[in-house]
Every structure is written in structure tokens, then in C-alpha cells.
Amino acid sequence: MLRFALRRLLIAIPLLVVASILVFVLVVNTGDPLEDMRTNPRIPKGQIALQEHKLGLDQPVTVRYWRWVSKAVHGDFGKDNKDRPVWPQVKRALFVTLRLVLLAQIIAVLIGVTIGVISAVRQYSWFDYAATGISFFLFSMPIVAVAAFLRYIGALRVNEWLGRTKNPLIKVQGDRTFPSKCTPNNPGACGLRAGLYDFATHALLPTLALLLITYAGYSRFQRASMLETLSSDYTRTARAKGITERRVIMRHAFRNSLIPVTTIMALDFGAIIGGAIITETIFEWRGMGRLLIDSINKIDPNILLCWLMITATCVIVFNIIADLLYAVLDPRIRLG
Amino acid sequence: MSGEPILEVKDLTVGFPTDDGVVHAVRGVSYSVAAREVVGIVGESGCGKSVTSMAMMGLLPRTARIGGSIRFRGQELVGAPKKALRALRGSKIAMIFQDPMTAMNPVYTVGWQLGEALRAHSDLSGRAASKRAIELLDLVGIPQPERRAEQYPHEFSGGMRQRAMIAMAISNNPDVIIADEPTTALDVTVQAQVLETLLRLKDEVNAAIILITHDLGVVAGMVDDLKVMYAGRIVESGTVDDIFYRPRMPYTVGLLGSLPSAAGGTDRLTPIKGSPPSLLRLKPGCPFSARCPIVRDECLSVEPELAGVGPGHLAACVATDEVAAMANPKDMFHAPPLVVAGSEADT
Ligand SMILES: Nc1ncnc2c1ncn2[C@@H]1O[C@H](COP(=O)(O)OP(=O)(O)OP(=O)(O)O)[C@@H](O)[C@H]1O
Ligand SMILES: [Mg+2]
Numbered sequence A: 001m002l003r004f005a006l007r008r009l010l011i012a013i014p015l016l017v018v019a020s021i022l023v024f025v026l027v028v029n030t031g032d033p034l035e036d037m038r039t040n041p042r043i044p045k046g047q048i049a050l051q052e053h054k055l056g057l058d059q060p061v062t063v064r065y066w067r068w069v070s071k072a073v074h075g076d077f078g079k080d081n082k083d084r085p086v087w088p089q090v091k092r093a094l095f096v097t098l099r100l101v102l103l104a105q106i107i108a109v110l111i112g113v114t115i116g117v118i119s120a121v122r123q124y125s126w127f128d129y130a131a132t133g134i135s136f137f138l139f140s141m142p143i144v145a146v147a148a149f150l151r152y153i154g155a156l157r158v159n160e161w162l163g164r165t166k167n168p169l170i171k172v173q174g175d176r177t178f179p180s181k182c183t184p185n186n187p188g189a190c191g192l193r194a195g196l197y198d199f200a201t202h203a204l205l206p207t208l209a210l211l212l213i214t215y216a217g218y219s220r221f222q223r224a225s226m227l228e229t230l231s232s233d234y235t236r237t238a239r240a241k242g243i244t245e246r247r248v249i250m251r252h253a254f255r256n257s258l259i260p261v262t263t264i265m266a267l268d269f270g271a272i273i274g275g276a277i278i279t280e281t282i283f284e285w286r287g288m289g290r291l292l293i294d295s296i297n298k299i300d301p302n303i304l305l306c307w308l309m310i311t312a313t314c315v316i317v318f319n320i321i322a323d324l325l326y327a328v329l330d331p332r333i334r335l336g
Numbered sequence B: 001m002s003g004e005p006i007l008e009v010k011d012l013t014v015g016f017p018t019d020d021g022v023v024h025a026v027r028g029v030s031y032s033v034a035a036r037e038v039v040g041i042v043g044e045s046g047c048g049k050s051v052t053s054m055a056m057m058g059l060l061p062r063t064a065r066i067g068g069s070i071r072f073r074g075q076e077l078v079g080a081p082k083k084a085l086r087a088l089r090g091s092k093i094a095m096i097f098q099d100p101m102t103a104m105n106p107v108y109t110v111g112w113q114l115g116e117a118l119r120a121h122s123d124l125s126g127r128a129a130s131k132r133a134i135e136l137l138d139l140v141g142i143p144q145p146e147r148r149a150e151q152y153p154h155e156f157s158g159g160m161r162q163r164a165m166i167a168m169a170i171s172n173n174p175d176v177i178i179a180d181e182p183t184t185a186l187d188v189t190v191q192a193q194v195l196e197t198l199l200r201l202k203d204e205v206n207a208a209i210i211l212i213t214h215d216l217g218v219v220a221g222m223v224d225d226l227k228v229m230y231a232g233r234i235v236e237s238g239t240v241d242d243i244f245y246r247p248r249m250p251y252t253v254g255l256l257g258s259l260p261s262a263a264g265g266t267d268r269l270t271p272i273k274g275s276p277p278s279l280l281r282l283k284p285g286c287p288f289s290a291r292c293p294i295v296r297d298e299c300l301s302v303e304p305e306l307a308g309v310g311p312g313h314l315a316a317c318v319a320t321d322e323v324a325a326m327a328n329p330k331d332m333f334h335a336p337p338l339v340v341a342g343s344e345a346d347t
Helices: A002-030 A035-039 A045-055 A062-074 A086-121 A126-140 A143-160 A193-231 A231-242 A247-270 A275-284 A289-295 A299-330 B047-058 B082-088 B109-121 B126-139 B144-149 B158-169 B186-205 B240-247 B252-257 B320-325 B330-332
Strands: B005-018 B019-032 B038-042 B067-073 B093-096 B176-180 B208-213 B225-230 B234-236 B307-310 B314-315
Touching: A002 A062, A002 A299, A035 A045, A062 A299, A086 A126, A086 A193, A086 A247, A086 A289, A086 A299, A126 A193, A126 A231, A126 A247, A143 A193, A143 A275, A193 A247, A193 A275, A247 A299, A275 A289, A289 A299, B005 B047, B005 B208, B019 B047, B019 B067, B019 B208, B038 B158, B047 B067, B047 B093, B047 B176, B047 B208, B093 B158, B093 B234, B109 B126, B109 B144, B109 B158, B126 B144, B126 B158, B126 B176, B176 B186, B186 B208, B225 B240, B225 B252, B234 B240, B234 B252, B240 B252, B252 B330, B307 B320
Parallel strands: B038 B208, B038 B225, B093 B176, B176 B208
Antiparallel strands: B005 B019, B005 B067, B225 B234, B234 B314, B307 B314
């Protein structure tokens, strides 16, 4: 098992190198960060050349790649177009996104798996039909519609109903109330409880939007996986032993149905770090999705590079985690 | 075979409602099994052998409609509460399945799975169960049982897995072991060893065996009583000698003719033409009539009942006398159907 894990980790290194090259080539060809300067007739050529030299744009691509990558491996992702360090910005966006998606993802997994298992065990019952109907409905909804519905109709109605139209309880803008610093003038932001409360009122709707869309997929997947293990030969053998149906379902069918589902979920966790662009936009969270859009609009290569490398690393890391989980759950893999 | 019957099946019917109608998988099967007896059931794929045995285990899907009666030591199993059936399953009636590759759960060790079977019907401690599991593996002839018990099914060969399944089946000293094509998935050399193991252990635990197969060659040397099934019914029943040397039902004759070893010597192989009828919409009359070389008008209207054709020998055919009179009944499958005797089609 340890050797298996080490081998997977070693394979990750060349993967990261390849990813960094691809990312660099992609970003270098995205556009010219000095376009604004060049199209502005009042800026003298010399200043542009100076800026070009400062950003290293006058060097060949290979040299630029080497300069960038040798710093990046030490965690130094350079500065953006406005000369601010890149990493703190990306880090902040990353935490905003994690707060949003991690919670939604965990709840979605729990609900999805539970509903999927019940649906499979009670196949064609009213529960199964209802769960299937709701899942398909949510699954086919564009997330824009769900998020917009929650923000513009759901929140309004609930706040109205709670009698909180002036000072709405459920917040629909941003990930926290500003100012968020605890000062004598702003006692509402002091203490862990106040912080959590503030977060909860902001996170409720975007989490719900993400969760509704994600759980639907998981419940369908878990249902299919569980139906397969329930009709498998080893489940029949387990029944033939005369053990309780509960044990047949939990120890045999459910245990085995988790193998494919867990893998998919681990992969999803890696991919989701890139942010939930639509949800973040609708609820005005300044997370990874928003940062990506902004830096593309501004053609800010260092932010883009950092962003892409962080997400690529997450995808690779969670791929390894998925592989390891698969090996833990399925002994047939361990020797391979 | 003498002795009190421990398992009695009477007029067993099983239907599966589907969108297209009811699939009549078993249509009135009756037989009994005495203590320590070995009963063989043969027949083509889809004739209802597995469904019959799953009915005895109470393992048919919930949608199945079961009629008739299955009695184990006088206790009615059809319609019995789930709990009562579960108490019998794996303890009094055990089952060995066809495909040892998929019959064991890939994520648990073989020893664990044996232990689970043991603990389902006793209050053995976990440690005592794993000790007993090792003894059982030893008993079925698996070398190095301590090490093997710690291994997963995928580390076992097919033959060894089937031995492990036999160990599981005998773990609670059952009275009846249903072996549903236990060797079909194995290579020929391993088949004989596994069957030998099964018979040896049957004596050890004093169990009766219902041996299901579609291969007459497998049962020849080992069963006391043989049933031939066709389209959800038993069409002939008797001793191995009755079936092999005095077959009275044309389907049995055809089955023997399509079997290399039973055909004996220089006889050529003659597969039965056509395929079994759909169990969804059975036409009236004998279900074998469409493939029968000696079919006659009455076969198309009435389905014949099983009737005695000798001591302990039953056959369901209107033409048993005619078959009995034939010097070499297998030849009927050489000639095209409905050709009057005399035109020997031997070319
Ligand atoms: N759950 C089910 N629903 C509908 N039809 C079924 C079901 N289970 C079995 N059948 C049908 O019942 C018939 C008998 O099946 P069974 O499995 O008993 O055949 P078998 O004699 O064991 O064949 P084989 O030699 O291939 O194992 C088949 O035609 C099959 O299609
Ligand atoms: Mg079968």
C-alpha cells in the first residue's frame, strides 16, 4: 500500500511539469498584457519598452518559462500588472471558494448517497419515483436558474416572511458583511460566534444552490451503483447464508457500491476548486471563479498562471487521493 | 431411493410478471429428496432449474408469483415468514452457485466470508469462527488454510473458490445442499476434483444434494435419482440407468444424443434442432412438440402428464410405448420429423 502510494506520488511530478508547460503556453498566448499601453497614443514607446523589459516580455518564451517556474516552485508567483503580489490574492479567493464549495459538496455527498441507497433498496417505490423526479428536475436545471431563483425570489420572500425586509436575515451579496474588522464602532463583527453567524447568513443560499445541483447527480450515481451491487452474485450468496437483510444491504451491497462513487467524488472535489463561477457571480462572492474572469478580462498573466497551477495541482492531488481511496476500498487493486 | 423425504416439492409453479405478460418459469414441478440422497436435475438453459432451487431458498425476487408447496421436514416454505426462511437458509438448506468468480464478495477475505456464514446461525465468537473457517478450508482440501483464509477471493483459482463455496455450504451442517451447476465454470480436470470433494463432504455432514446441471455427463456417476426438465416441467424422472438406457421421452433421447460421452462409441452427435419455446406465451399441447421427431396430432392439443413407465420411472409423453419399442431411439433425431418408420436416414 505504501509503495503504491509513493508510486502514485512520483507520477505526479512529471504530471505537474507537463501541466506547468501547458499552462504557460496557454497564458502566453492569451493576449498582450500591455495592450492598453500600446493603444494609448499618449504613452511614449520608450515607456512601453521599459515595461516590456520589466515584465520580461522581451525574452524568448523558454527563458520566461524558466524564470517563472523556478520562482513558482518556491511559492513565489510574482506580481500582477499593478505590481501587487499574486499569491495573497489567489489565496484569499481560494479560501472564499473553499468555504462555499466544500460545505456544499460534503452535504451533497451525504444527502446524495443516502437518497441513492434508499432509492435502490426500494426500487420503484413512491420514494424512488419522487427522488428520481426531483433529481432529474434539478439535474436538468441550469444552475443559473436555481441560483437566480434562490436569490431574487427565495431570499426576498423568506426575509419578508420573517419581517426582516429592512435588515434582511438571509444575505444575498458577498461572503461577509463589511466592514468585517472588529472595532469599537463595529461590535457586530466581534467574536467567533458573530463571525460564524455572519458567514451562515451569507452562505446559506449559494450553498443551497450548489448543493441542489450536485446532490442530484450523486443520488443518481449512487442509486445505479447500489442497484448493480444489490443484484450481484455475491449479494445473492450473502442472502443464501441466512444473514439479516440489513446486513446484506449494509455490509455487502452498500460497502461495494461505494467503490465507484467514492472515486467520482474525490475527482469532483479536485475539479471544484476552480470555483463555482456562476454561483459566485450571482451571489457576488469574490472567489476563484470571479478571480479567473477578472484576470482574463485584464489579461493579467501572473494571476492566471498562479490560478491555473493551483487548480491543476488540486486536480492532480485529488486524482491521487481517488486512486488511493480506490485501492483502500477494493483489495483487487492493491497488488496491481 | 428409500427413506423419509426431507424435502418435498409439490406442484411448484413460479411466474414472473413482466411488461409483456407472465413468464411461466416453473409450471408444476413435484419431487422429493430423501436424507443423504443425491438428486440430479438436468435440462437445457432456461428450463427453470435455477428458479426451482431459488424458490426452495426463498431467494426469488419479490415480484415472483409462487404456487404449490415446498416442505422441509414437514414445514411449509411457500409463503413462510421471511424470518423462518432466513433461519433455514445457510443452515438447513445451503446453496452452491454456478460462477465461483463472482459468488464471493471481492472486498472481504475468504476466511471472513466463511466466518460470516458460521456466525449467522450460531453464537460463535469472531475468533472461534475464524478458527472454524480454517478447519473448513482444510476439510475441502485447500492447502495452507491459515494463509488462504487471510486472502481475498481474487487470489484464489476458480477451483479453489468453488471449494471455498463448498466449505461455506457445509459450514452449518445442512440437511440439503443445492448445487446449481457447481462445475460449469471450471475446466474439466478441476470439475472432477470439485465434484469429488462435494460428494465426500456430503457424507461427512450427512446432507442430501440436489445437483443441477445441463450436462448429463456430470451426473452419470454420482446421482441416485435423475430428473429431466423441459420448459418449466419435469418431463422424465428415474434412476440414472432408466434415463441413460431406457429413455422414454423424446427430449431425453435428444439430450442423450447431444452428449459426447453418453452417446457412446461410434454414435455421432445429434443436437436437437430448434430451441425451447418461450415461457411467456406457451401454446397448448406438449412444449416439446415443435422439436419432436415423432410428434403427432394429439401432442398439439394436450400437454401429457408424468406417468409411470416402469418401477420408479416416470415420463411425460404420449408415445412412450413407441419409444420403448425402438431399437435405437437416438436415430429418430437423424431422420427429418414425421417420416414413417423404415426410411432409415443413415447416409
Ligand atoms: N426475475 C426474473 N424475471 C423474469 N424471468 C425470469 C426471472 N428469473 C428467471 N426468469 C426466466 O425463467 C426461466 C428459467 O430460468 P432459470 O434461471 O431457472 O433457467 P436454468 O434452467 O437455470 O438455466 P441455466 O442452465 O441457463 O442456468 C428463464 O426463461 C428465465 O428467463
Ligand atoms: Mg441456472
